Amino acid sequence: MSPDLLQQLYQLLGPKGVVTEGIEQRTTDGWGNNDCLASVILRPTTTQQVSDIMRLCSAEGQKVVTQGGCTNMTHACDTSRDELVISMERMTVIESVDNSNRTMTVQSGVPLQHIQERAESEGLFFALDLGARGSATIGGNIATNAGGNQVIRYGMAREQVLGLEVVLADGRILSSMNQMLKNNAGYDLKHLFIGSEGTLGIVTRAVLRLRSRLPVATTALVATDQFSKMPRLLNHMESALGGKLGAFETLWQSYYRIAYGGEQQTSPPLPVDYPFYILLESTGIDAQQDREQFLAALETAMEQELICDAVLAESQHQQQGLWAVRDNIPSLQPYxxxxxxxxxxxxxxxxxxxxxxxxxxxxxxxxxxxxxxxxxxxxxxxxxxxxxxxxxxxxxxxxxxxxxxxxxxxxxxxxxxxxxxxxxxxxxxCRSEVEIQLMEQLKKLLDPQCLLNCGKVIE
Amino acid sequence: MSPDLLQQLYQLLGPKGVVTEGIEQRTTDGWGNNDCLASVILRPTTTQQVSDIMRLCSAEGQKVVTQGGCTNMTHACDTSRDELVISMERMTVIESVDNSNRTMTVQSGVPLQHIQERAESEGLFFALDLGARGSATIGGNIATNAGGNQVIRYGMAREQVLGLEVVLADGRILSSMNQMLKNNAGYDLKHLFIGSEGTLGIVTRAVLRLRSRLPVATTALVATDQFSKMPRLLNHMESALGGKLGAFETLWQSYYRIAYGGEQQTSPPLPVDYPFYILLESTGIDAQQDREQFLAALETAMEQELICDAVLAESQHQQQGLWAVRDNIPSLQPYxxxxxxxxxxxxxxxxxxxxxxxxxxxxxxxxxxxxxxxxxxxxxxxxxxxxxxxxxxxxxxxxxxxxxxxxxxxxxxxxxxxxxxxxxxxxxxCRSEVEIQLMEQLKKLLDPQCLLNCGKVIE
Incomplete structure (x- = not known):
């Protein structure tokens, strides 16, 4: 990296905006065992600053890697010595919540959990959730089209995004901060950037869709003896709960046996010798009705021999206990x-x-x-x-x-x-030659110098 | 159009695949008053044929307009004398329904209503509906990212598409017939084509998402005296129905006064002197519970003075009567x-x-x-x-x-x-300079000769 460029970046961002020390102590993935190798980390606070950074970098052919919470599992934020990091760690402003439109406008460095909590404090709900919620940023969620535990009902990160602001490789600001559920005025450009892992543009702001909060969760762990019964159970529960099914998480015995000992569990919620376990959750607004409906659905599943054992959580503590089994990925550590x-x-x-x-x-x-x-x-x-x-x-x-x-x-x-x-x-x-060709064409169109997270996803 | 090209197209498609007579009697829009001006209509039956057509046309610089059911409202399928029409009228095969995955694989010329009916016959549900269902094709729905009456709960056409097959301007077949709810393997290319109105590629096949059928609809027409109460009523009903709200269709008095006389209505379901009317519908599985919940929600709305009058449909006939008011667009004809x-x-x-x-x-x-x-x-x-x-x-x-x-x-x-x-x-x-620039860049990348629906959407 040229000393000139570094000088210009200092001028642009000020001393707080340029970090050159302690970088190797940062990690770039969710396992925490991948050091950051870049020599400089930039910390812009506005879209305009990101744009200015990219104008300078594109003039010099300087490659950059954008980093959010660095919770990825695929080496998507790895850096080399000759790359700059653009970190979103200071772009953490929740700009507004619109209760009438049910939207939230945010900078891309806001952690997912802050968004969830802010929505809840407004009596609303943001329909994306995943284990790394505390440190994963919404920008990273959008750049990777994150999934998680509620996709079956609400879709992935893509479905929660109404508007997007992106800085292109040449520094142009593409501002598509749409607030409506519907907008068919020309091509819907945001989809180019959602899920492209920072290789086509840098997400700086977003308009998010909020929904009604459904305060009642009904949770059960069930067991079954055959794989083929699980898809049937899924369809049965979808129908019998009338669209309220919020989670259908499956655990093979291999995982269940090591995971049940997780937080707060002393004995397994169900015996450990069934081949398959399913964590079921419905969400609604009426605790008693939801419970009755859920129990009736389980009863039918039992009669039809779709399941052979079941335990319904009787308290929030028990719900958390069931989820703790599902989420006990650390139990894999000894292997x-x-x-x-x-x-x-x-x-x-x-x-x-x-x-x-x-x-x-x-x-x-x-x-x-x-x-x-x-x-x-x-x-x-x-x-x-x-x-x-x-x-x-x-x-x-x-x-x-x-x-x-x-x-x-x-x-x-x-x-x-x-x-x-x-x-x-x-x-x-899993992608055809024509699909990969077209991905390469898009990369070349939007980032002809290969400055943005170069070498990730495709060549 | 060169005689040579026409000859080659005859060889490719056979006599049934090339229409040169009676074309001016065809209409190209949903109003039915826009004649088709093209001199030749091609009627392929397979993706491969569409690909072969585009290889021939791109070699000769021949422009094409793809037509589905021609129910558009925006002159999106208009043709000129020097354009060829590629009509999807013979690509009407429902290839398969997968009950376990809940997907349907179709050719793009299948009318929307056939897809709805086939899903229903399998005990499932396709979550897209609009007035032109009988003649609008799924390919047209996808190409325009159609909306309709169920967007509030299920999203637009885009959200119902899992996989897509597209023929590019140069004849390459982009087959992304994904069947899963989740696939983050590289850029999600289908979104380029959904909503691009046939200007970036020709949709030939799709994998559609099916859902649980919710057989019980509860329908009411309500009235309110202030605009500002409608967004509040929307949020109230969303919360009070626990996510079951399926439609929230608003009618201003100006429309209601002319539309209530539509099919089967002799007197208006509510007096005609309220400023605003809202057609509300919830969908679920338990008729009695849904009705009680719906009535309780309306009662609260009445207490909070969000609404000043309401009528609940007591039969399917009455439901249809309420929807007939909403759908009575023909009542605008005298104006x-x-x-x-x-x-x-x-x-x-x-x-x-x-x-x-x-x-x-x-x-x-x-x-x-x-x-x-x-x-x-x-x-x-x-x-x-x-x-x-x-x-x-x-x-x-x-x-x-x-x-x-x-x-x-x-x-x-x-x-x-x-x-x-x-x-x-x-x-x-409603689109910024950078947005339009990027749309133009995409058009140029995917259709450098401007062969596909040229001049529509953008220059």
Whole structure:
């Protein structure tokens, strides 16, 4: 990086806006074990400053990596020594909440949890939630089209965004801060940037959709003995709850056995010897009616032998206990090194896929531990595979074992985490040549010098 | 068009695939008063044929207009003598319904109503509905990102599309027939084509999302005396119905007075002297519970003086009667020539906007009739303005009177109908220079010869 450019950036952002020390102590991913290698971190406070940064950088061909909360799982925020970081850590203003339109206007560095809490304080609800809510920023959620636990009812991050402001590689500000549910005036440009992992533009502000708060959650853990009953149970619960199903999270025995010991649990909420467990949650407004409806739906499921055991949470404490089992990803820690995959595929292909994938892993090393859980209702599974050793060959063999069988089943190598650097070599397994060509054409159109998060997602 | 090209197209498509006679009897819009001027209509039956057509046309620089059901309101399917029409009228196959994944795979020429009926016959539900359902095709719905009456709960056409197959201007087939709710493997290319009105690619097939059918609809017409009470009523009903609100359609007295006489109505369901009427509908699964909940919500609204009158439909016949008032657009016919606008704007700006807009119209001619109705819950209003005469100057004056006051209020010239030819001159009123630049860049990237619906939406 040229001393001239650094000088100009100091002038632009002031001493608080340019960090050159202590950078290596920062991490760039959600595992916390990936050091930031960049030599300079810029901390703008406005869209205009981001625009000015990109005008300077594009004039000099300086590459940048935009960072939000750095909770990604795919090396999407990795940096090299010759890259600049643009950190959104000072763009944390919630600019306004409009109770009549039910929108919130924010800068992109606001942590997800702040947005959730602000919506709640206004008697409303922001329909995106995920484990890293405390540190993940809304800009990162948008840039990766984050998923999480409520997709089945409310959709992904994309569906929560009404308007977007983006700085392009050449510094132009694309301001599409639409506030309406409907706007068909020309191409809807925001979708180019949502989910493109910071490679096509830098998200600086957004208009978010808020909804009615549904204060009553009814939660149960159920067990079943066959995979094929889970999709049937999903459809049964969707129908029987009349659209109130808010979560349908599945836990394979492999995961349940290690995860139930998580926070506050002393004994498992259900015995550990069922093949499959499902965490069900409905959300509504009438505690008694919702409970009766939920119990009736479970009763029918029991009669139809879709489930063989069930426990309904009787208190908020018990609800949290059930969710703690689902969320106990740290219980995988003893099996490190592991890869936590994030595949998605049609429900009708899932059982067959898992058999082939597990056989592939056993061929590599039959002692490797595999734990499966995920958002079955969205076709999205997290499979944690123990590597045994962290040699690149082993890693590659395991990746191929997991990704290979997706191809002929119409599956995807990423349901929600995105591609980053980690999955880039495998993108061709789930995207056609023409799809990849078009992605490359878009990248070249919007970032011809490859300045924005260069080398992530696609070449 | 060169005789050589025509000869090649005959060879490709056979005699049934090429129509050269009776074309002027076809109409190209939803008003039915716009003749098709093209000299040749092509009727492919497969994506491959569409691809072959575009390879031939791009080699010769031949411009094409893709047509579905031609129910658009914006001159989006207009043709000139030197353009070819690619009609989807023979691409009408519903290829499969997957009950487990809850998806339907279709060719793009299938009429919307066939998709709705097929979903229903499988005990499922396709969450897009609009007046032209019988002739509008799913390909047209996707190409225009159609809205309709259920957006408030389920979103627009965009939200119902999981996968898409598109033929590009150069004949390449972009097949992104994703079946999952979640797929973050690289850029989500389908969003480029949804809502781009056939200017970036030709939609040939799609994977649609199906949902649980909610068989119980509870419907009421209510009246209120102040505009400002409608947004409050919307938020009240959203909360009080726990997310079950399916429609919130508003009718101004100006529209209600002429529309109540529609099909099957002899006397108005509510007196005609209230300033505002709202058609409310909830959808669920339990007739009695839903009704009690709905009545309780109305009672609270009455106590809070949000509404001053209400009638609940007691039968399906009565429900249809209430919807017939809403849908009685033909009652505007005596006021022809009219323009039916399709604006959207933030709820908090709407009342003030309408005042300014009406004052503008009165300045042109104080005798012109204005009728307002629309999807207030989505920020989207239809305003019908009588022109008095059909001189281009009058038309332009009225358009400016309606579109002008949108600009400073963050409104849009099109909530759902799109831009086509009709609204193109006004796009700059609701899109910034950078937005329009980027739209033009995308058009140039994907269709450098301007072969696809050239001159619609943008230059």
């Amino acid at each position: 490190q090194p592991i890869i936590l995959f994030d595949i998605s595929l049609p429900l009708s292909e899932m059982e067959n896929y898992l058999e082939e994938m597990e056989a592939n892993i056993r061929e590599i090393d039959s002692s490797l531990f595999i734990a499966t859980l995920g958002h079955l209702g969205d076709g999205n599974l997290h499979v944690a595979v123990q590597l045994g050793n962290d040699q690149p060959e082993r890693r590659k063999a395991v990746e191929l074992a997991v990704y290979g069988p997706l191809q002929q089943r119409g599956g995807s190598i990423s349901g929600e985490h995105g591609i980053g650097l980690e999955k880039k070599p495998y993108l061709h397994l | 022809q020539p009219i323009i039916l606008f399709d604006i959207s704007l933030p709820l908090s700006e709407m009342e003030n906007y309408l005042e300014e807009m009406e004052a503008n119209i009165r300045e042109i001619d104080s005798s012109l009739f204005i009728a307002t109705l629309g999807h207030l819950g989505d920020g989207n209003l239809h305003v019908a303005v009588q022109l008095g005469n059909d001189q281009p100057e009058r038309r332009k004056a009225v358009e400016l009177a309606v579109y002008g006051p949108l600009q400073q209020r963050g409104g849009s010239i099109s909530g759902e109908h799109g831009i086509g030819l009709e609204k193109k001159p006004y796009l700059h009123l």
